[in-house]
Amino acid sequence: LEQTYGEVNQLGGVFVNGRPLPNAIRLRIVELAQLGIRPCDISRQLRVSHGCVSKILARYNETGSILPGAIGGSKPRVTTPNVVKHIRDYKQGDPGIFAWEIRDRLLADGVCDKYNVPSVSSISRILRNKIGNLSQPSPYDSTKQPPPQPTLPYNHIYQYPYPNPMASSGTKMGHHPGVPVTAGHVSIPRSWPSAHSVSNILGIRAFMEQTEGSAYPPKMEDWPSVNRTAFHPAQAVNGIDKAAMEADIKYPQVTSSTGDFLRFCCRCNSTFPLFSAPASPISRVVKEIESKRSLESNGGRGLISVSTPVTP
């Protein structure tokens, strides 16, 4: 069981097969691209395969979202209670009606569209199994409440399942650990070093520790594939070297004297309030994550603050 998580790709980056990259890294990929850094350089810096970088950027350009798609699950059922109810109504109104006629009527009446109309065989099955005896009350009787529908649509946003030690425990999906949420805004806890490597300029440090909780469970250090013999301690993991990660803990996010979060801009060599930054695709992405999380965090419960104000 312990030998399940963590593999090292050709670039030395760590990934979990079958699982999406942490949102922080996805965000960083987009962010670097926005800054004009070539995908191949992003790939090397973050130690993410160029195919993945290409995929994430393509998705971002197409959808505007950095988030991975919905993994798992099944297609939405077409035989919803409402559809079954209509089929029963049609059958009651005309006991000799054919399944294909029901299908046509479902379309004609606007109950279904061409994408979700049940097949003739499905209708036949419904007629056989659910409406076989019209004298029997149906579980979907109009006098009853229909069964609860899924809260989320089929293509809901993928919930990053990695445990977050700072997130409230108890619910598996209750709180998205990808980006910390405060009551009215999102912070991107990071420090903005002055060193001029791409990684350091852009503050690629301790992402997994800070913005994703611990990016992969249980702890990256415990990943069997992050082999300490093959992986030098000082070597970067997804562009995050260990020393920097440790340093990030020592030097938390810059805040102003008022406690506002400040972001260091390497371009203008100054800081600016993180939350008053001009709207950008990145801030939009952050807002996207925030809004998704807000919907799923049960009214804001489990809010965390991962940034520690710097005391002078």
Add this chain to the structure above:
DNA sequence: GACGTGACGGTTGAC
């Protein structure tokens, strides 16, 4: 060398 693409092995969650 950079990049798009598809195969591949893997995970996930509804049914």
Add this chain to the structure above:
DNA sequence: TCGTCAACCGTCACG
């Protein structure tokens, strides 16, 4: 409870 299925994932190799 468990297996199946179809969605997704990132890596890798190829062109």
